[in-house]
Amino acid sequence: SQQGEEDPQALSIQEGENATMNCSYKTSINNLQWYRQNSGRGLVHLILIRSNEREKHSGRLRVTLDTSKKSSSLLITASRAADTASYFCATGTTGGGNKLTFGTGTQLKVEL
């Protein structure tokens, strides 16, 4: 079953604008990760935030985590056409195997 639900399902912005995607989940987590998928390709890991962290940055990416609301957001600043892709959140728990449960994804289109 899908643990995370991304919002919006689709987002279209102009190059240079910021893009914000949200993820909500249902159960307690150990960590939350964001991945990018270009059409027809494998997923690429972007950033990981642990349950005891509230905010994390990596280049143009900023991730926040609110465990009391069971939600996370991914902000991409100064977007570029190359950022066009689907973005997925994935949650990990303390069970064995480092398993992740993926959300349904947000399709981001950055137009020139």
Add this chain to the structure above:
Amino acid sequence: SQTIHQWPATLVQPVGSPLSLECTVEGTSNPNLYWYRQAAGRGLQLLFYSVGIGQISSEVPQNLSASRPQDRQFILSSKKLLLSDSGFYLCAWSVMGQGMAQYFGPGTRLTVT
């Protein structure tokens, strides 16, 4: 550096035929290995994961099976494909432990006709 390979890239198979998808990882030892399926426009569904040779955990009951005959080799199989087995199959690896990133292969697009 670590790399992950999957083949074939695309596959068209008739209903009732067998399936074998292979995934290999280079540049790491004792990885956790994962098989996911992605339906069109959807998120990923974890099918199987493995924490060691011969150790397979199944996440959903289905027409598929997995095996790990070597440390860095993960195989997804079926004896008889169903139409519902169509999808995009992704293999991934991570280092052992909790809270680790997963690294994905390029995927196999399977169409069952």
